[in-house]
Amino acid sequence: MTAVAASRLITVEINGVTYEHEVPARRLLVHFLRDDLALTGTHIGCDTGNCGACTIHLNGEPVKSCMLLAVQVDGASITTVEGLAPDGELTPLQQAFSEAHALQCGYCTPGMLMSASALLERNPHPSEEEVRIALQGNICRCTGYWNIIEAVQRAALSGGSA
Ligand code: FES
Numbered sequence: 070m071t072a073v074a075a076s077r078l079i080t081v082e083i084n085g086v087t088y089e090h091e092v093p094a095r096r097l098l099v100h101f102l103r104d105d106l107a108l109t110g111t112h113i114g115c116d117t118g119n120c121g122a123c124t125i126h127l128n129g130e131p132v133k134s135c136m137l138l139a140v141q142v143d144g145a146s147i148t149t150v151e152g153l154a155p156d157g158e159l160t161p162l163q164q165a166f167s168e169a170h171a172l173q174c175g176y177c178t179p180g181m182l183m184s185a186s187a188l189l190e191r192n193p194h195p196s197e198e199e200v201r202i203a204l205q206g207n208i209c210r211c212t213g214y215w216n217i218i219e220a221v222q223r224a225a226l227s228g229g230s231a
């Protein structure tokens with residue numbers, strides 16, 4: 070029987086910073102981000118791939134970080150919600166969320182922002198239906214979907230991407 074390594078050294082770029090980290094083989098990416106790197110903007114709402122609160126960008130694509138092992142992102146480039154506005158200034162999308170009251174408790178907001186910003190990157194002028202489809206993997210338990218969709222469309226109208 071082949072022995073499985075208990076941990077592995079990975080190198081990953083996150084929000085423009087390169088990290089080299091020894092990670093246990095079974096560590097979920099979301100736990101690596103939150104517990105090892107203190108990037109707690111990425112939330113955990115279910116741990117089963119249903120809610121989308123843990124959404125990040127992996128090599129530019131939105132993915133649920135509770136569905137990946139940290140060792141799987143060795144060599145990858147990641148953006149978390151902290152990376153959307155590295156200089157502390159809200160992006161047009163974040164500004165639109167604020168103006169359209171697109172959050173209540175805010176728990177789903179990081180995941181919504183990551184899914185929506187990925188949409189706007191590939192499609193700067195999405196229809197309402199395209200916004201709904203892009204956000205279908207993100208659950209808002211405060212049921213603020215209408216305002217969230219409005220915020221994404223406002224950001225698109227303002228010409229803002231991320
Ligand atoms: S915590 Fe990952 S989808 Fe819910």
Ligand code: FES
Binds near residue numbers: 173177178
């Ligand atoms: S704002 Fe509360 S879960 Fe979406």
